[in-house]
Amino acid sequence: MIVFSGTANLPLAEKMMTYLGGRLGDINIRRFPDGETHVKIVDNVRGMDVYVVQPICTQPNEMLMELLIMIDAARRGSAARITAVLPYYGYARQDRKDQPRVSITAKLVANLLVAAGANRVLTMDLHAQQIQGFFDIPVDHLHAAPVMVKYLREMKLKKPLVVSPDTGGAKAAYAYSQMLGTGLAIVAKQRLGDAEVDAFSVVGDVKGCDVIMVDDMTTTCGTLCAAAKILKEKGAASVRAAVTHMPLTDKGVQRLKADTGLTELVVTDTIPLRDDLAAAELPMKLTVLSVAELLGEAIRRIHNDQSVSSLFRY
Secondary structure, eight states: EEEESSSSSSSHHHHHHHHHTSSSOOOOEEEOSSSEEEEEEOOOOTTTTEEEEOOSSSSSHHHHHHHHHHHHHHTTTOEEEEEESSSSSSTTTSSSSSTTOOOOHHHHHHHHHHHHOOOOEEEEEESGGGGGOOOOEEEEEEEOOOHHHHHHHHHSSEEEEESSSGGGGGHHHHHHHHHHHHHEEEEEEEEOSSSSSEEEEEESSSOOOOOEEEEOSOOOOOOOHHHHHHHHHTTTTTTEEEEEOOOOOOOHHHHHHSOSSSEEEEETSSOOOHHHHHHSSSSEEEEEOOOHHHHHHHHHHTTTTTTGGGGGGO
8 A cells, every 4th residue: 555645635644654654755836937747656656555645625627637647647747546635625515506507516526536547536525525436346335423422522511402504404414413412403594695695594592502613615715604603693692613625715814814604613634734824913812633544444444345334424
């Protein structure tokens, strides 16, 4: 087994290898003067079980191309099996044709990964579960819930309540409420644009509760901020958000720096924090939980042909 990492989230890959007790494979990634990506795998991969770690984030087009070239280089180096490890699957929101003449880009990315030579995919908290069906190769779909739930249980909140910030996340929020043994509430919202959201109603009683909003991702923080505002208006004692992926835009950073009404924002390290956010003085507590051990254990079990089912237990 050998694990390589792209440039999208090298610290996460290094943490995974610390857990696995090894080192990352030697790979040379550079850019030509015209911007083209060049990849050379230095270590021998002939007949080996290869894992390529690369979330499609920050600069998604460039990181995706880098991932495809790494997979192709491993295939041409005669690797026995290549697993694409995507802590964050970019383009996952474009998973259906909801307007005339638009691309189902999540399916296109799946086709590109297979065409490049991937034999298997390991990913975490897809925006839509049906994306697994876009692949004709095995997909191991992990969840950050075990890491999140462990942290939230240790907080020992007085009156916890799980809330879905929109109706689309109700199923995931219900699963969290069952794990934490709490009730469930849902915020109804209306999207006014790509970055603007109006939360206009709350289904459920949140008065005096320590609210935990759960979501798979946030980019502009519009949904979280709008939901936090109306929850505070409805009498919530505190509002926390637990989000797996945070591919923040400039607008999202601005919103987090303002008074959002959030007491704490809990995220994972599937995507590296933006430098301007890490250095900012935020009005809420920012907690980053690592999923490196979860991904590392999944890699170990896939390599040993063992079940990964136990990684879903809480």
